[in-house]
Amino acid sequence: MSTHRLALVAHDNKKQELIEWASRHKTLLSQYDLVATGTTGKKLNAHTGLAIHRYKSGPLGGDQQIGALIAEGQLSALFFFWDPLNAQPHDPDVKALLRLCSVYNTPVACNLATADLLVSSPHFLR
């Protein structure tokens, strides 16, 4: 992969799922520079001990900050457990982040099954 930075983001109802997933893959994740939106990063660090650079909370611009990394070619993959059952105040930012993944052909996992598949790829460090 071109860079060694991964972004981890989850909406509130999905944070527990992401924390459990990250705990399972802690050894692999710890080999990367990790970034996250504010609350996701705080909870991930508290529950897994992983070092994570935290951007702003999603509704306050964090999704856009991670989008900027993608636009600059600074992100290898995004793990974005967005909530399909609840409206988000910053829905345009959520869409924009997912859109940039397609614009720049950045791997993005939006659920557990895809996240597991993505980290089992040979492109990932072991």
Ligand SMILES: O=C(CO)COP(=O)(O)O
């Ligand atoms: O809203 C988010 C992603 O759209 C996530 O933001 P937080 O990690 O700050 O909860």
